């Protein structure tokens with residue numbers, strides 16, 4: 001039985017004070033909630049202050065990106081060592097906004113995944129097709145290419161703790177979520193791919209999240225699908241009420 005997993009991707013929102021207020025609100029609503037794994041992913045500047053608030057709770061901290069070298073002359077970058085030091089247990093990698101605006105490729109994402117795993121930071125690996133790719137009926141092909149590139153040269157023992165997020169690009173921030181059936185089709189393919197390339201035991205245990213316009217009103221239906229194990233939530237994770245309601249509705 002896979003435990004539901006809900007992560008809030010705050011993107012480039014929230015000053016430190018705003019992050020503290022949001023975290024305190026989430027804590028208040030979900031303090032004794034143990035039916036789902038909950039992860040908050042604030043921007044870099046708010047990681048430490050949020051971690052201070054989460055230390056005595058079961059809510060976990062995640063980052064939204066990293067650079068694959070441990071340290072060095074890489075102005076503007078943040079390493080896995082630094083994220084661990086700031087209290088992170090998770091890191092979102094390969095988000096479509098990073099692919100689109102910051103030229104990330106499956107190859108660079110693979111390096112980032114390897115560097116996070118090497119230090120025991122669990123990656124939340126994002127894959128997803130554009131609208132154009134979906135309309136051209138290339139969804140499965142695109143997802144397969146992304147999975148193959150992202151998990152290149154990795155073994156099961158490296159990947160324990162990894163989470164996969166299916167985020168159709170056309171559903172992100174658009175208010176237009178994939179239908180439960182559309183999500184299930186891709187999630188099932190991902191689990192099948194993981195079975196084929198790793199093992200069925202591994203694939204049965206890995207959490208596959210759906211992301212793209214998740215709201216309190218649509219999470220229940222999505223979670224009814226056999227291979228949807230949780231959500232990566234963007235916009236709706238920025239408000240205490242909507243995020244905590246998504247968590248409650250997910251279980």
Ligand code: PGA
Nearest residue numbers: 172173212213233234235
């Ligand atoms: P959204 O974003 O929930 O605002 O659509 C999801 C994401 O980008 O992770």
